[in-house]
Amino acid sequence: MASISSRRLAKELREIHAEGCPVGIELLKADDFATWWFSIEVMGESQYRDEKYTLQFRFDSQYPISSPAVQFVVGDGREAPIHPHVYSNGHICASILGNEWSPVLSVIAVCVTLQSMLASCKKKERPTDNDRYVRTAPDNPKKTRFHYDDDE
Amino acid sequence: MSSDYEYDDDDYYDDEDMIDGTQDDDEISDDDMDIADDIKSAAKGKLKSYEVDYDSLSQSEVEKHIRDDTEHICGILGVDLSTAQLLLRHLKWNKERLIEAYMDNPSKVLVDAGVALTESHSQPQAAPIRTQSSSSSGSNSRRPTRSSSKLIPSRSSRSSPTSPTTSYSIPKPLKASKSIQHFLCPICFDDDPALRTLSLDCEHTYCSGCWTAYVVSKVRDEGEHCIRCMEEKCQLVAPDNFIQSILVPEPGAPVGDPTEEAENAKVWARFQELLIRYFVSCNRDLKFCPYPSCTNTVSCPSASSKLSLTSVVPIVSCGARGIGGQDEQLSQSQGRLGALQGKEHKFCFGCPIEADHRPVICAVAKMWMKKCRDDSETANWIKSNTKECTNCQSTIEKNGGCNHMTCKKCKHEFCWVCMGPWSEHGTQWYSCNRYDEKAGQEARDSQSRSRASLERYLHYYNRWANHEQSAKLSLDLYAKTEKKMEEMQITSALTWIEVQFMKKAVEELDKCRQTLKWTYAMAYYLAKGNEKELFEDNQRDLEQAVEQLSELIESPIEPENIPTLRQQVTNKTVYVAKRNEIVLEDTANGFLDGRWKWNASVDGFDDPDPSLIAF
Ligand SMILES: [Zn+2]
Ligand SMILES: [Zn+2]
Ligand SMILES: [Zn+2]
Ligand SMILES: [Zn+2]
Ligand SMILES: [Zn+2]
Ligand SMILES: [Zn+2]
Numbered sequence: 001m002a003s004i005s006s007r008r009l010a011k012e013l014r015e016i017h018a019e020g021c022p023v024g025i026e027l028l029k030a031d032d033f034a035t036w037w038f039s040i041e042v043m044g045e046s047q048y049r050d051e052k053y054t055l056q057f058r059f060d061s062q063y064p065i066s067s068p069a070v071q072f073v074v075g076d077g078r079e080a081p082i083h084p085h086v087y088s089n090g091h092i093c094a095s096i097l098g099n100e101w102s103p104v105l106s107v108i109a110v111c112v113t114l115q116s117m118l119a120s121c122k123k124k125e126r127p128t129d130n131d132r133y134v135r136t137a138p139d140n141p142k143k144t145r146f147h148y149d150d151d152e
Numbered sequence: 153m154s155s156d157y158e159y160d161d162d163d164y165y166d167d168e169d170m171i172d173g174t175q176d177d178d179e180i181s182d183d184d185m186d187i188a189d190d191i192k193s194a195a196k197g198k199l200k201s202y203e204v205d206y207d208s209l210s211q212s213e214v215e216k217h218i219r220d221d222t223e224h225i226c227g228i229l230g231v232d233l234s235t236a237q238l239l240l241r242h243l244k245w246n247k248e249r250l251i252e253a254y255m256d257n258p259s260k261v262l263v264d265a266g267v268a269l270t271e272s273h274s275q276p277q278a279a280p281i282r283t284q285s286s287s288s289s290g291s292n293s294r295r296p297t298r299s300s301s302k303l304i305p306s307r308s309s310r311s312s313p314t315s316p317t318t319s320y321s322i323p324k325p326l327k328a329s330k331s332i333q334h335f336l337c338p339i340c341f342d343d344d345p346a347l348r349t350l351s352l353d354c355e356h357t358y359c360s361g362c363w364t365a366y367v368v369s370k371v372r373d374e375g376e377h378c379i380r381c382m383e384e385k386c387q388l389v390a391p392d393n394f395i396q397s398i399l400v401p402e403p404g405a406p407v408g409d410p411t412e413e414a415e416n417a418k419v420w421a422r423f424q425e426l427l428i429r430y431f432v433s434c435n436r437d438l439k440f441c442p443y444p445s446c447t448n449t450v451s452c453p454s455a456s457s458k459l460s461l462t463s464v465v466p467i468v469s470c471g472a473r474g475i476g477g478q479d480e481q482l483s484q485s486q487g488r489l490g491a492l493q494g495k496e497h498k499f500c501f502g503c504p505i506e507a508d509h510r511p512v513i514c515a516v517a518k519m520w521m522k523k524c525r526d527d528s529e530t531a532n533w534i535k536s537n538t539k540e541c542t543n544c545q546s547t548i549e550k551n552g553g554c555n556h557m558t559c560k561k562c563k564h565e566f567c568w569v570c571m572g573p574w575s576e577h578g579t580q581w582y583s584c585n586r587y588d589e590k591a592g593q594e595a596r597d598s599q600s601r602s603r604a605s606l607e608r609y610l611h612y613y614n615r616w617a618n619h620e621q622s623a624k625l626s627l628d629l630y631a632k633t634e635k636k637m638e639e640m641q642i643t644s645a646l647t648w649i650e651v652q653f654m655k656k657a658v659e660e661l662d663k664c665r666q667t668l669k670w671t672y673a674m675a676y677y678l679a680k681g682n683e684k685e686l687f688e689d690n691q692r693d694l695e696q697a698v699e700q701l702s703e704l705i706e707s708p709i710e711p712e713n714i715p716t717l718r719q720q721v722t723n724k725t726v727y728v729a730k731r732n733e734i735v736l737e738d739t740a741n742g743f744l745d746g747r748w749k750w751n752a753s754v755d756g757f758d759d760p761d762p763s764l765i766a767f
Contacts, residue, residue: 004340004365011341064339065365066373102384103339103358103366 005063009033012106025111034059037073038111042119054078055114056090057107058140067101069142070110082124085117089134091141093127098146200733202510202740204464206452206501208471214428214438214449221247229254234391238265241378241427245434266380266389268353337362339382350398352390356383360398364416367398371419377426395423441470442504443497448472452501462756463743465510466501473497508666511739512674515755520616520673527609542571555618556703569618577699585675585692587611608766612676619669626662629705633658636709643711646718653718657705657725664698664732671735679749679764683742690738694731701728 016027021038028037036057042048054073060066072080072090080090087093096105096113127133138144199205209217225236228251242265243250253261262269336343337359351357362382367390370376379395381388399420401413425447432438432449436456441448448470455466473496498507503514505521512520541548543564548557555568556577565574570584577584587608637651671691678684701724709717742748751766753759 004362007342008340062365062369065362065369100385102386103362103382104384 003061004065005059005061006033008064009059009107012108016108021108022112022115024115025108028054036107038107040111040115040118042115044119046119047121047124048081048118051081053081055111057110064103064105067097067142068107068110069140070097070114071141081118082126083118083121084123084125084127087127087130087133087137089137091133091137091144093146095146097141200737200740201744202465202736204452204454204466204468204501206450206454206466206468208469209438209449209451210471211425211428211447211449214432218428218431221245225250229258234393235262235267237392238267238389241430242266245431263387266378266387268388270353335359350394352381352388352394354381354383354386354388356381356386358382363398367395368416368419371423371426375426377423377430392427396420399423439468439499439501441472441497442499443470443472446470446472446497448497450499450501455501459756461502461514463513463746465513465740465743467498467508467510468501469499470497509670509673510667511736512670513743516677516750517670517673519752519754520676523609523676524613524616527613539568539571542566555699569615577696585615585672585695586688587675605766609676612672616669616672619665619672622665623662623669626658626665629658629661630655633705639709640714643709644714646714650718653722653725654705657701657721660725660728660732661698661701661705664694664728667732667735668695668698671739674739677750677752677754677766679751679760679766681749681764683747683749687739687742690731690735694728694735697724697728697731700724 010033013030016030021027024041024043026039028039030036036059038055038057039052040055041050041052056071056073058069060069071092072078072086074080074088074090080086080088085093092114094114094117096110133144222233222236222240225231225240225247226233229236229239231239239250239254239261240247242261243253250261259269334343334345335347335349335357337347337349339358339362342359342361348360349357350360350363366382367379370379379390380386381390399416401408407413428447428449429440432440437451437453439450439452441450450468450470452466452468454460455464460466500506500509500514503509503518505514505517509517539548540546541559541562541564543566544559544562546559546561548559556565556574557568558565566572567574567577567584572584633654637648637654640646640651640654641648668691671687671694675684675688675691678687701721704717704721704724707717739748749764750757750760751764
């Protein structure tokens with residue numbers, strides 16, 4: 001019997017192939033049900049005009065009951081966007097990836113939420129505790145208990 | 153299975169009573185017997201100044217408190233049981249605040265607590281407004297809006313409730329099947345017509361498999377008792393009976409996978425434990441027993457305030473013994489570990505530092521532990537088990553609790569702690585425990601001052617660590633002692649019961665070393681002066697008595713000396729217990745009288761006089 005996680009991811013992938021991704025989001029690679037990559041850019045006027053970032057999703061067997069581990073890819077010429085909720089190692093502090101994760105959310109829903117998080121940014125800056133966090137951060141951002149300071 | 157001893161478990165545990173029965177021979181003086189009697193009767197009767205009054209509660213007793221509180225709220229607010237539970241948990245079990253908030257704005261409190269607003273929360277009313285079928289099975293989760301029946305009907309003239317729908321977003325599930333009759337779980341995309349579906353009052357419907365996986369993950373992996381609907385931003389909290397219906401098969405339900413059912417039953421038990429832990433954590437008078445897999449609670453109102461912790465050291469015990477499940481195995485395979493078996497669940501109600509840090513109060517114990525952590529590298533060498541003989545420099549290893557060392561090579565006798573000659577230790581004027589402040593006072597320049605400050609710290613740390621080390625070695629000592637007891641039975645006419653005096657002595661030593669250890673943390677922070685000197689006199693007397701008893705226990709056994717040894721050990725044990733009483737009692741009284749002054753600022757005390765601050 002296929003696990004819930006792979007059945008669910010297969011379904012999400014079929015929908016992406018059938019209907020395509022929302023504007024500004026592109027599927028880069030999804031060869032298995034463990035790790036997927038997307039490119040993401042903000043359309044229209046924004047602080048991130050003409051910038052393109054790579055998002056990585058890691059799934060465990062509990063997906064979608066448990067949230068995916070999502071982060072921006074850093075290295076090989078790629079960088080994390082400069083944003084008050086994005087650390088320079090690519091980790092993202094967003095409640096939707098933590099305590100407000102809901103199993104009805106999908107990979108695309110996460111992409112769209114992060115895209116609008118970037119779009120609504122007024123000032124490009126790193127989180128105030130960036131250096132301290134990056135020095136001690138775990139490899140998997142899900143192991144961090146983020147404090148969601150300014151949730152909308 | 154080896155059985156070295158001719159006794160069964162009953163004898164072993166009942167020996168306290170039996171040894172008392174054998175003690176009315178004239179080997180023990182009347183005087184000493186009186187003290188022993190005093191100690192015994194105090195344990196049952198009135199409290200000593202270093203003891204606190206407390207109660208231990210079993211899980212079911214706490215559950216009864218929870219039920220009483222919940223029913224009380226049901227009666228006052230006119231809500232059903234599961235609503236009352238969610239309301240109380242939301243307001244951290246503060247009944248007064250709940251009643252106040254509810255009177256002020258019931259629908260806000262209900263929404264915030266994750267309760268669906270239905271007509272049942274209004275005061276008794278005529279016709280129910282709900283019109284929709286409550287059967288959720290087969291309903292489609294894409295139902296775009298909540299039915300109006302979910303709104304609270306206007307209940308009274310004093311408040312007009314706001315619509316709860318404003319706090320929800322419209323559900324946006326993944327694309328589910330378009331067919332209305334056909335259920336497709338929006339999480340796992342299963343559309344088996346036989347699928348069992350469930351929803352809370354919000355009617356966000358999912359298959360039971362997804363619900364189970366979700367509840368299990370929340371309870372088991374996250375230790376969460378407040379389990380919200382799986383829908384994004386839906387704030388409804390699953391009531392207990394909903395969780396139960398997911399984890400516990402209803403009577404007569406088809407038998408499922410036994411391993412899964414067993415796992416779910418464990419998760420259900422864990423959920424109930426989480427609820428109790430939460431209730432206990434909301435109540436300052438209660439603490440959950442910290443021993444693994446113990447579910448008892450201790451109630452100690454006299455130590456619930458921060459202020460109370462400046463004058464009492466609330467050492468309590470939950471009433472249980474041993475470590476859950478393991479205890480039985482231990483007693484069967486390892487009779488020798490008698491010392492560890494059935495150890496009572498003792499802990500400090502005021503802090504998590506150590507099971508028993510009497511006589512020193514929590515705040516000072518905490519300062520001391522921090523100091524030790526910060527200075528751990530400087531002091532590490534002390535913890536090592538080997539030192540060099542001060543006379544011939546050969547390496548000597550410590551392997552017992554006794555501080556009296558004899559060099560194997562040159563026969564030089566010295567004290568393990570201060571390295572001074574042992575010959576001076578037995579006398580009243582010699583104080584191995586007291587730090588000579590003179591050296592520190594004479595240090596003028598900063599370099600020698602910081603050196604003196606380190607030496608002062610090392611003086612206390614050395615002694616503190618030595619008692620800790622001895623406590624760690626006490627398991628070995630128990631084993632060695634049991635061997636000796638065995639030997640004695642063979643070489644003398646003593647029975648098993650009659651050699652128990654050795655075990656009693658080791659137990660008393662253990663207790664006293666624990667006290668001594670913490671007296672060094674206390675002395676490090678005590679401001680110098682008369683009070684400190686008296687404290688150190690008592691400390692020294694206990695220390696000397698402990699070392700003497702320690703030495704007696706570790707001395708080699710000559711068959712012809714056994715009766716003398718027995719008398720000496722028994723007398724010394726009683727004496728040591730008395731010295732321990734004096735230290736504990738006098739220190740506790742000092743806290744109650746406000747007699748102790750510190751050389752550093754301690755939480756809850758006035759800042760020390762500048763002239764008393766230690767360098
Ligand atoms: Zn499902
Ligand atoms: Zn819901
Ligand atoms: Zn316990
Ligand atoms: Zn404490
Ligand atoms: Zn020597
Ligand atoms: Zn000494």
